[in-house]
Amino acid sequence: MEDLKIIEGIGPKIEELLNREGIRTIEQLADTSIIRIAAILKKAGPRFQIQNPTSWPKQALLARDQKWDELEQLKRLILSGKE
Known part of the structure; x- marks a missing residue:
């Protein structure tokens, strides 16, 4: 098992x-x-x-491809409400 909690919105x-x-x-x-x-x-x-999972597969793709900078940018957008 992997840590799915690296995805914003998954606890x-x-x-x-x-x-x-x-x-x-x-x-x-x-x-x-x-x-x-x-x-x-x-x-x-x-x-x-109440959770919004719409970005979870996209975040997971970035993590799978080890695109950590892009993942962090996307997570910041999500947290700011712009994604």
Whole structure:
């Protein structure tokens, strides 16, 4: 298993949810549709439904390709509300 928490918006609880659904690596996260991720969050309840997973696959692609500077830039945009 890899640390999915390097993705902005994924904390320990969401990482646990994703792991239970078979998403255990950055590669698997990059290949998972936003629709499936949203369904996982919805099934987990209201506490998780507020998360916006739309950038998670893109962030995972950058991490998979070891584009750390680009990932950090994207995370800054997300945190500032511009992504």
